[in-house]
Amino acid sequence: MSAIVFDHVIKRFGDFEALGGVSFTVEQGDFFALLGPNGAGKTTLISILGGLTQASSGAVKVMGHDVAGDYRAARRAVGIVPQELVFDPFFTVRETLQFQSGYFGLKDNGAWIDEILENLGLTAKANTNMRALSGGMKRRVMVAQALVHRPPVIVLDEPTAGVDVELRQTLWAFIQRLNKDGHTIVLTTHYLEEAEALCNRIAMLKQGRLIALEEKNALMNRGKARSLTLRLRPAELPAALQPLLVAERDGHFELKLSEPDALTDILLALRAAGISVRDIEVAKPDLEDIFVSMMRDAPQGA
Numbered sequence: 001m002s003a004i005v006f007d008h009v010i011k012r013f014g015d016f017e018a019l020g021g022v023s024f025t026v027e028q029g030d031f032f033a034l035l036g037p038n039g040a041g042k043t044t045l046i047s048i049l050g051g052l053t054q055a056s057s058g059a060v061k062v063m064g065h066d067v068a069g070d071y072r073a074a075r076r077a078v079g080i081v082p083q084e085l086v087f088d089p090f091f092t093v094r095e096t097l098q099f100q101s102g103y104f105g106l107k108d109n110g111a112w113i114d115e116i117l118e119n120l121g122l123t124a125k126a127n128t129n130m131r132a133l134s135g136g137m138k139r140r141v142m143v144a145q146a147l148v149h150r151p152p153v154i155v156l157d158e159p160t161a162g163v164d165v166e167l168r169q170t171l172w173a174f175i176q177r178l179n180k181d182g183h184t185i186v187l188t189t190h191y192l193e194e195a196e197a198l199c200n201r202i203a204m205l206k207q208g209r210l211i212a213l214e215e216k217n218a219l220m221n222r223g224k225a226r227s228l229t230l231r232l233r234p235a236e237l238p239a240a241l242q243p244l245l246v247a248e249r250d251g252h253f254e255l256k257l258s259e260p261d262a263l264t265d266i267l268l269a270l271r272a273a274g275i276s277v278r279d280i281e282v283a284k285p286d287l288e289d290i291f292v293s294m295m296r297d298a299p300q301g302a
């Protein structure tokens with residue numbers, strides 16, 4: 001059984017189609033990244049998953065439960081950390097988590113609440129009113145709240161937007177532990193280095209359509225071509241190397257390096273032309289480079 005199944009999900013707001021028939025699955029144990037530019041439809045998809053919005057057509061299942069037909073069981077199977085901070089200012093942190101436990105009919109949830117508070121660095125704030133917390137602390141409570149019922153599937157919608165380095169590290173260490181313990185994680189983020197470091201599968205949305213869905217390693221290998229930046233004396237590129245030139249700025253020549261072995265030929269060509277190398281740098285594309293080129297190459301309104 002897949003952790004999540006999106007089956008031809010269409011969502012219209014009036015005449016506007018925010019999701020144009022999205023189908024993919026997230027497997028149990030995945031650490032899954034859902035990427036896409038602003039307005040691609042990520043939050044809409046997550047809202048449908050959490051039962052906060054209804055799809056115009058199509059079906060969504062969480063741990064085998066249909067989010068529309070079997071709402072309660074589906075809702076129980078997933079913990080969603082929303083992008084926006086939503087809270088009751090009159091509750092303390094602990095009361096907020098107790099209240100959320102009650103919503104799921106959980107009594108005697110104190111030990112797990114303590115563990116969540118500890119792991120998110122919230123223990124010292126347990127009895128503080130929500131309104132008195134800083135933005136980053138409120139964000140931690142949003143995460144804690146999504147975890148109170150120990151959902152097998154945890155969805156984080158831009159959890160690290162505007163949070164400090166310490167929280168990022170604490171949060172990711174905790175989420176990675178939960179993933180190792182068997183929880184399925186879905187993450188949306190605009191910090192692509194986070195997705196690259198944490199996730200094993202990556203989906204990309206553009207204008208409500210899925211344009212890529214791959215194992216991270218396969219996706220990273222698409223960007224095999226490295227780039228080579230050279231500073232030369234004299235600062236000129238021999239004619240034989242001109243076809244490889246990608247860009248030239250401030251006396252730095254950026255060349256396309258289709259395979260690492262091509263480096264030898266480049267250096268030999270430079271020596272033959274009597275040009276010496278003053279500085280050299282080889283760069284491999286990261287997820288951000290791959291993301292940008294895939295978004296550029298995907299058809300408009302695909």
Ligand SMILES: Nc1ncnc2c1ncn2[C@@H]1O[C@H](COP(=O)(O)OP(=O)(O)OP(=O)(O)O)[C@@H](O)[C@H]1O
Binds near residue numbers: 018037038041042043
């Ligand atoms: N309630 C609504 N009414 C009308 N349009 C909406 C509504 N909610 C979302 N949209 C539109 O649907 C599209 C997808 O929005 P969504 O919030 O899902 O994008 P996103 O990928 O999460 O973007 P971001 O990265 O900015 O969070 C956008 O064009 C948005 O304006």
